[in-house]
Amino acid sequence: MITQAEIDEFVLNGARIYIPHVSLDCAIFGYHEQQLKLLLIKHKAVDGWCLPGGYIKRTEKLADAAARNVKERTGVDGLFLQQFKTFGDPNRVKFEEIDEQLWYRIMGVKITKDNWLIDQTISVGFYAITDFSRTVLEPGFLAVECAWFDIDALPKLEFDHDEMVREALHTMRIQLYHYPIGYNMLPGKFTLSEIHALYQTMLGKKLDVSNFTKKLIALGLLKKLDEKRSIGAHRSPHLYSFVKERYEEALNEGIVLS
Amino acid sequence: MITQAEIDEFVLNGARIYIPHVSLDCAIFGYHEQQLKLLLIKHKAVDGWCLPGGYIKRTEKLADAAARNVKERTGVDGLFLQQFKTFGDPNRVKFEEIDEQLWYRIMGVKITKDNWLIDQTISVGFYAITDFSRTVLEPGFLAVECAWFDIDALPKLEFDHDEMVREALHTMRIQLYHYPIGYNMLPGKFTLSEIHALYQTMLGKKLDVSNFTKKLIALGLLKKLDEKRSIGAHRSPHLYSFVKERYEEALNEGIVLS
DNA sequence: CCAAAAGTGTTAAACTTACACCCATGT
DNA sequence: ACATGGGTGTAAGTTTAACACTTTTGG
Numbered sequence: 001m002i003t004q005a006e007i008d009e010f011v012l013n014g015a016r017i018y019i020p021h022v023s024l025d026c027a028i029f030g031y032h033e034q035q036l037k038l039l040l041i042k043h044k045a046v047d048g049w050c051l052p053g054g055y056i057k058r059t060e061k062l063a064d065a066a067a068r069n070v071k072e073r074t075g076v077d078g079l080f081l082q083q084f085k086t087f088g089d090p091n092r093v094k095f096e097e098i099d100e101q102l103w104y105r106i107m108g109v110k111i112t113k114d115n116w117l118i119d120q121t122i123s124v125g126f127y128a129i130t131d132f133s134r135t136v137l138e139p140g141f142l143a144v145e146c147a148w149f150d151i152d153a154l155p156k157l158e159f160d161h162d163e164m165v166r167e168a169l170h171t172m173r174i175q176l177y178h179y180p181i182g183y184n185m186l187p188g189k190f191t192l193s194e195i196h197a198l199y200q201t202m203l204g205k206k207l208d209v210s211n212f213t214k215k216l217i218a219l220g221l222l223k224k225l226d227e228k229r230s231i232g233a234h235r236s237p238h239l240y241s242f243v244k245e246r247y248e249e250a251l252n253e254g255i256v257l258s
Numbered sequence: 259m260i261t262q263a264e265i266d267e268f269v270l271n272g273a274r275i276y277i278p279h280v281s282l283d284c285a286i287f288g289y290h291e292q293q294l295k296l297l298l299i300k301h302k303a304v305d306g307w308c309l310p311g312g313y314i315k316r317t318e319k320l321a322d323a324a325a326r327n328v329k330e331r332t333g334v335d336g337l338f339l340q341q342f343k344t345f346g347d348p349n350r351v352k353f354e355e356i357d358e359q360l361w362y363r364i365m366g367v368k369i370t371k372d373n374w375l376i377d378q379t380i381s382v383g384f385y386a387i388t389d390f391s392r393t394v395l396e397p398g399f400l401a402v403e404c405a406w407f408d409i410d411a412l413p414k415l416e417f418d419h420d421e422m423v424r425e426a427l428h429t430m431r432i433q434l435y436h437y438p439i440g441y442n443m444l445p446g447k448f449t450l451s452e453i454h455a456l457y458q459t460m461l462g463k464k465l466d467v468s469n470f471t472k473k474l475i476a477l478g479l480l481k482k483l484d485e486k487r488s489i490g491a492h493r494s495p496h497l498y499s500f501v502k503e504r505y506e507e508a509l510n511e512g513i514v515l516s
Numbered sequence: 517c518c519a520a521a522a523g524t525g526t527t528a529a530a531c532t533t534a535c536a537c538c539c540a541t542g543t
Numbered sequence: 544a545c546a547t548g549g550g551t552g553t554a555a556g557t558t559t560a561a562c563a564c565t566t567t568t569g570g
Contacts (some may be wrong), residue, residue, distance in 0.1 A: 061347050088280075088382070090318065112299060233541070466562085469560065492521045492568050511567095
């Protein structure tokens with residue numbers, strides 16, 4: 001829980017702890033059972049959906065700030081997190097539209113025109129990937145609600161966040177071809193069908209099963225385990241795991257996935 | 259020319275015009291006659307070489323700020339300019355080492371610990387490419403000198419600029435495979451040898467002439483002109499030019515160059 | 517005629533692509 | 544036995560990579 005005194009401190013003196021004029025926004029993609037979702041948030045002071053974001057502590061590295069943010073919203077840490085672009089259009093957020101009365105009613109503290117929270121801000125965009133079934137959502141003290149939205153049925157977002165999502169999705173899909181992302185979205189052991197379905201969902205298109213799995217195995221990224229899973233009907237599939245060393249290597253070097 | 263009054267205004271009240279806590283740095287790569295160089299700058303107040311950089315006006319888009327910066331240093335505009343990463347390590351610049359006495363002697367204006375120029379700053383990295391023989395260097399009022407350095411003989415740079423150069427070079431080389439960069443570095447008409455030499459120099463490695471040119475032509479990026487150049491001895495080479503429409507298209511879609 | 521630069525041709529190997537086919541298993 | 548999902552095989556087409564070869568031209 002957070003007290004009113006802490007909110008006051010954040011609003012009035014936050015610029016001592018956080019770097020003013022700079023924020024970050026995270027496009028957190030969530031995968032589960034052939035669905036690709038995006039985490040959105042509804043701020044107390046803004047009537048509409050946004051990407052989750054936050055500020056960077058003066059003592060903190062940029063990437064750590066992003067990881068902290070993602071953890072605060074989803075409870076998950078250590079997931080694949082990637083800076084994709086920094087946004088600096090002067091009209092990206094319209095601060096002149098802020099309603100000071102509303103602000104006061106919502107936050108319980110007066111905001112003035114020179115407050116650090118409503119001065120011009122550039123924002124560093126990150127994207128992250130996780131299995132959404134393993135997350136525990138937490139709106140935080142600035143928001144009323146946060147929820148997963150299907151990637152094909154997103155509402156219109158506030159500010160420049162529609163553009164951010166477009167860029168994030170584009171970068172993520174390009175990177176999926178060049179890096180073996182997926183470590184954080186599959187359990188330690190998984191079947192070939194599972195990883196195949198993951199890639200199809202993330203890329204939003206069909207991939208030939210045979211060729212896809214052949215390629216992953218040829219790249220040395222997967223190791224066949226001496227275990228099978230016997231779910232429901234039909235033949236029980238082999239379990240595989242990532243070859244950690246090869247995976248790390250491929251993250252650095254890059255690969256070609258068709 | 260810039261007056262002392264203007265310098266005073268910049269130092270004391272610059273935060274009204276520029277966004278404080280945010281800067282940008284540009285790795286400007288210059289190519290000419292099989293050499294790849296990088297533009298470095300020596301600030302008045304810093305004893306050592308840095309990437310050229312600057313601040314973003316409150317009325318200006320990020321990319322426009324970068325273009326303005328590059329133009330101010332080199333006199334060239336409209337060149338290939340690409341955001342590659344944003345740097346936000348709290349220790350990237352050590353402001354506590356600032357010598358206020360020295361500052362006063364150099365800038366002719368007193369700086370205090372709360373000045374906007376020496377508070378924590380995150381920096382957006384851009385890279386640009388140009389033909390360095392067409393540039394006219396201009397250090398600007400904050401620097402004493404700026405010069406082209408051979409990419410293989412760079413001095414140790416200040417702050418985190420060594421890392422910036424590493425990342426910029428890496429991104430530029432990756433992008434060279436995926437986008438037909440080079441429009442700004444070759445004259446309107448050029449020979450196959452010239453573009454081949456350009457790519458070899460930028461990538462820092464040998465490329466098979468035959469295969470390289472075959473590929474570019476197969477991609478439809480080059481158009482053979484009805485002209486030859488008869489420089490010096492031996493067989494005179496054909497001139498080519500970029501097919502503008504196809505080039506723009508390829509910049510958007512991306513290509514594969516080996 | 518020769519050296520050097522420009523430009524073309526050829527081939528083996530590698531990789532993609534598309535699709536056919538066999539296997540194991542629960543009902 | 545058969546439908547279903549798991550998994551393997553293969554042949555055609557395309558692309559890459561390496562390098563040999565021909566042409567032109569000034570001295």
